[in-house]
Amino acid sequence: FGSGQERPPAATSNWGAGRAQASANMANTAGGFVPDGKAYEKILYVSKDRLEELKKKLNGKKKGEDITDKDVEGLLFPDDLDDESQLVPVDVSGEDKDFPSTHEEIVAKVGAKGAVEAMVKAAALFEKNKSKFKDDERPIAMSVGEWMSFMGMEEGIGAEENGEEEDLEDDEVVEPSPKKKAKRS
Numbered sequence: 001f002g003s004g005q006e007r008p009p010a011a012t013s014n015w016g017a018g019r020a021q022a023s024a025n026m027a028n029t030a031g032g033f034v035p036d037g038k039a040y041e042k043i044l045y046v047s048k049d050r051l052e053e054l055k056k057k058l059n060g061k062k063k064g065e066d067i068t069d070k071d072v073e074g075l076l077f078p079d080d081l082d083d084e085s086q087l088v089p090v091d092v093s094g095e096d097k098d099f100p101s102t103h104e105e106i107v108a109k110v111g112a113k114g115a116v117e118a119m120v121k122a123a124a125l126f127e128k129n130k131s132k133f134k135d136d137e138r139p140i141a142m143s144v145g146e147w148m149s150f151m152g153m154e155e156g157i158g159a160e161e162n163g164e165e166e167d168l169e170d171d172e173v174v175e176p177s178p179k180k181k182a183k184r185s
Contacts, residue, residue, distance in 0.1 A: 026150065027089065027139035033150050034137070042093035043126070043139050045147065046119055047078040048086040054116045064113040069103075072115045076103045083145030090122035091129055 026033060027040045034040060054071055058064040074080070078087060092099055095118055100106040106115040130138055142150075 028142040028146065028150075029137050029140060031136040039133065039137065040139065042091055043089050044076070044092055044119075044122065045087040045142070046075050046090055046123075047081060047144075048088045048141065049081075050075045050078065051088065051090075051119060051123060055120055058113070058116060058120065064116065067112045067116050069107050069112050072103045072107050072112050075116070075119060078144055079148065081144045083143055083148070085144045086141050087144060087147055088123065088141045089126050089130075089139035090119055091126035092118065092122045093129075094121060094125045 026035050027037075027043055028034075050071070054064075054067060054075060057067050057071075060066075078085065099118075100109050103115065106118070110118065126139075133139070
């Protein structure tokens with residue numbers, strides 16, 4: 001699942017430039033992570049805090065005209081946030097059947113402001129429809145740390161399946177980035 005391999009956000013995982021998009025076709029439920037399933041095809045995860053910030057921009061003086069492509073990227077690719085930051089499920093089933101699969105495609109189709117409007121609408125739709133899921137199958141919020149762990153496991157599974165598994169040397173230690181390390185301590 002490296003960069004260059006396109007997969008739609010609904011039917012399969014989203015990957016871009018080696019980074020996992022939070023809107024992969026999976027869900028965190030009371031029963032644990034569900035890596036795949038028709039019920040989750042239109043469920044995406046976005047940064048809760050960034051969604052709230054962007055809602056304020058939409059309702060502000062500039063009416064969202066100051067929303068940038070970077071804002072949309074940060075909403076859908078929250079890997080720069082600390083591990084405790086929350087991701088919330090949103091339901092994009094109210095969008096066109098061919099709703100784009102990456103933040104770049106979404107922005108190209110509807111613009112940065114339109115992308116945020118779509119995510120705000122999707123958050124409201126999820127709240128309205130979440131009771132349609134069984135309690136133990138309903139998508140629930142998760143932390144960035146949980147998401148990163150899950151996506152790391154999924155990437156590892158994909159690498160193993162493709163014969164691309166890398167073995168760490170016994171003395172090799174993988175350290176978190178300084179930014180992450182500082183926020184964790």
